[in-house]
Amino acid sequence: MAPMEVDRADGRTSNQLRPLSCTRNVLHRAHGSARWSQGDTIVLAAVFGPKAGTKKEENPEKASIEVIWKPKTGLIGKVEKEYEMILKRTLQSVCLLTIHPNTTTSVIVQVVGDDDRPELSLIQLEVQMIIKNNSSIIRAFLALRITHVMGLRTPQLLPCAINASCAALADAGIPLKYLAVAICCGLTGSRSVILDPTKIEEKVFSYSCMLYLLVDYFNCLDRGYAACAKISEFLRRSMESQAPSDLTKTT
């Protein structure tokens, strides 16, 4: 049974992403900052460059990355800690950690907009792709996470945050191995893959835990891979267009 094309609430096709926008060098105090928005999901990331010293449990022979996630409203709970952990692992694989040993780079992520309406969201299949800088050879290293998010309000915040932090790290001048991009794909009940789901679309997803067919899994990967290539191209273009202007931090 082949998966069907789905009609989505906001008129997009199943492969279409929401409009992307990226602005860098937004804040004055932070060493690097970026504001990334995908439709109504907006995330602001700020980076404070290598500071002396690492925390006790970190390896002093490498740079360590500290991630602080600030939700839009409410206290910091387990959900935020989980986001911090995922983001930290992703960024650790992206940054060149051996260049500045025994330093801490702080990345602070602030959620500026999420799709509002507090709904329960169901299943999210998240594909994080790390695409090498020289795009002539695109070797994608897939770090696949299947996260069951019951009670989580906006799972597509995480890909948005990954994109924003990567742009902010580049803005701060932290040495990176690759530019990371991320996309969120969802699997609907009728086994079709939709990219970049909004919060309302999450409602339609079926509650099947770990019952993915292998075919669907790889289908998701392929779609995600293609979308990530587009996002990475967008990121590259936005960096190139803004690069000459931010040599001095003036208003």
Next chain:
Amino acid sequence: MEQRLANTWQMTVNERKFIEMALAADLRVDDRGPFDYRPCTITFGRVGGSSEVQLGETRVMSYVTSQLVQPYRDRPNEGTLSIFTEFSPMADPAFEAGRPGEFAIELGRIVDRGLRESGAVDMESLCVVVGKLVWSIRVDLHILDNGGNLIDAANIAALASLLTFRRPECTLGGDDNHELIIHDIEDREPLPLIIHHLPVAVTFAVFGEGNIMV
């Protein structure tokens, strides 16, 4: 401890002396007059209740949410308003994540007092069922960039978001007229808060003998 000290920006003696001398001659560091404000920009989010204020280099974001709760015992017919200030380390490396410092609490209290004691927000209109259900309004202030004068910027942000906030309409219905129905945004137009007046904060800094506004 050392890391915290390393994060705060120390002013050099030369800079301090320069500023003081310039102020004595009525000159400010960024070419403003003594009573001039920096240009202020207020941006509103797509959904009501969120605003971002930029006052020169200072940036503050404010977000308002509402929830139905039980009222306080001694005020059964009034809603509640609470202000939460978040000094994120994004604004200044000297701010620590987690526990708010002294200044953060003070800022929250100043904005809170301004709104509460002046009676700017009408509390009685937030009552749904006397003694049982009232609306609780929560204002979250996020400081994004610290360029000075956080109190004024935070106050403007809180006011801007309160003015654009819309709460869902709820009526009593159901079988026995006691069931509370909260109407979806699509069914009925959400209602704005009733704001009687706008308390504005103005910060003065006093140097030496004179009186200069920052």
